[in-house]
Amino acid sequence: MGILDGKVALITGAAGGIGRATSKLFIKEGAKGAVMADIWDEMGERTAEELGPNAVYIHTDVSQEADIKKAIDFAIEKFGQLDIVFSNAGNPGPGGTIEDITAEEFDETIAIHLRAAFLCMKYSVPIMKKQGSGCFITTSSVAGFQQGMGSLPYSLSKTGIIQLTRIAAVEFGIFGIRANAIAPGGIATGIFGQGYGLSRESAEKWGELMKQILAWGQPIRRTGLPEDIANAALFLASDSSSFITGETLLVDGGLLAGRIPQDPEENMEIYYKMVNSLDPDDQKIIMNKLQENIAKSMEQLKYMKPEIRKRILKGIQRMDKRRQECLNLLK
Numbered sequence: 166m167g168i169l170d171g172k173v174a175l176i177t178g179a180a181g182g183i184g185r186a187t188s189k190l191f192i193k194e195g196a197k198g199a200v201m202a203d204i205w206d207e208m209g210e211r212t213a214e215e216l217g218p219n220a221v222y223i224h225t226d227v228s229q230e231a232d233i234k235k236a237i238d239f240a241i242e243k244f245g246q247l248d249i250v251f252s253n254a255g256n257p258g259p260g261g262t263i264e265d266i267t268a269e270e271f272d273e274t275i276a277i278h279l280r281a282a283f284l285c286m287k288y289s290v291p292i293m294k295k296q297g298s299g300c301f302i303t304t305s306s307v308a309g310f311q312q313g314m315g316s317l318p319y320s321l322s323k324t325g326i327i328q329l330t331r332i333a334a335v336e337f338g339i340f341g342i343r344a345n346a347i348a349p350g351g352i353a354t355g356i357f358g359q360g361y362g363l364s365r366e367s368a369e370k371w372g373e374l375m376k377q378i379l380a381w382g383q384p385i386r387r388t389g390l391p392e393d394i395a396n397a398a399l400f401l402a403s404d405s406s407s408f409i410t411g412e413t414l415l416v417d418g419g420l421l422a423g424r425i426p427q428d429p430e431e432n433m434e435i436y437y438k439m440v441n442s443l444d445p446d447d448q449k450i451i452m453n454k455l456q457e458n459i460a461k462s463m464e465q466l467k468y469m470k471p472e473i474r475k476r477i478l479k480g481i482q483r484m485d486k487r488r489q490e491c492l493n494l495l496k
């Protein structure tokens with residue numbers, strides 16, 4: 166007997182790291198249906214096929230209201246019920262500061278993360294009300310709690326998702342419907358490479374390489390894996406969590422519990438080894454992005470108070486020197 170016997174789940178972002186691992190686990194745990202929604206058709210279709218007839222893929226751009234509605238209707242047509250909705254699709258959002266981010270980038274990121282989670286609820290809740298049961302899971306992030314862990318619209322979305330989930334828990338509780346969020350820490354997936362503008366395949370490879378750095382970023386010294394989040398989603402989808410609603414479960418290896426000592430120079434060395442193991446074209450993409458960031462930091466220096474500028478310049482120069490040493494070592 167599986168934990169999710171007879172249940173039907175809709176999972177957005179199901180082709181990527183966390184959504185893919187969750188789809189696999191839900192099927193393994195007996196789900197009658199896993200509707201895998203994403204825009205990465207090739208990976209989504211391939212994974213659904215591997216998982217057998219209980220998993221189906223549907224192209225769904227979660228920034229489009231009509232696509233979300235279509236995916237929910239599809240779940241009902243195909244399986245006749247909808248018990249779990251995991252709003253998980255996401256991207257890294259734009260880089261840069263408040264000054265740099267355009268209004269379009271802001272709106273797009275909020276649409277993919279926050280508005281999509283709201284729309285998934287809006288169109289599924291009438292079905293769940295009729296069933297007398299249901300469960301929403303949303304993907305927030307440590308970036309929803311703390312600045313510096315994602316771009317501005319990304320972090321805002323992730324904070325918004327925490328509050329959306331609380332509001333949903335309060336509104337839906339009387340209908341037997343629960344809503345909880347998961348806030349992952351650093352999880353080795355393709356999302357980091359996409360932030361550099363790498364192709365899907367290269368971003369997946371970069372996600373694998375990230376395991377080296379992510380293993381040392383938090384009190385639990387191992388890499389966070391998509392399966393860690395899938396396990397949390399399984400718990401929140403199961404009857405074992407039937408008295409839990411409105412909660413945001415941090416799955417971050419203790420990242421937000423407190424600061425841990427880091428050796429930035431050692432991290433840099435590992436980082437350049439990672440870059441070195443990519444194809445030359447991908448190396449160029451990453452190095453150009455880094456160069457761009459350094460140039461931006463240097464540009465900012467001239468607006469800083471002299472005593473601050475001096476200190477920050479020293480730091481940038483030290484890191485740049487180390488960067489050059491690493492690069493020479495690797496050539």
Ligand SMILES: NC(=O)c1ccc[n+]([C@@H]2O[C@H](COP(=O)([O-])OP(=O)(O)OC[C@H]3O[C@@H](n4cnc5c(N)ncnc54)[C@H](O)[C@@H]3O)[C@@H](O)[C@H]2O)c1
Nearest residue numbers: 178180181182183204226227254255306351352354355356
């Ligand atoms: N990996 C991490 O460290 C981390 C940390 C905190 C939160 N998260 C969140 O976890 C979720 C899953 O990310 P992941 O790490 O598995 O990354 P991923 O890139 O491996 O997977 C994300 C998936 O979302 C899909 N997607 C992107 N835009 C979409 C759209 N408009 N419509 C439908 N699908 C779309 C992508 O195609 C991809 O398959 C995201 O919401 C992300 O913000 C990830």
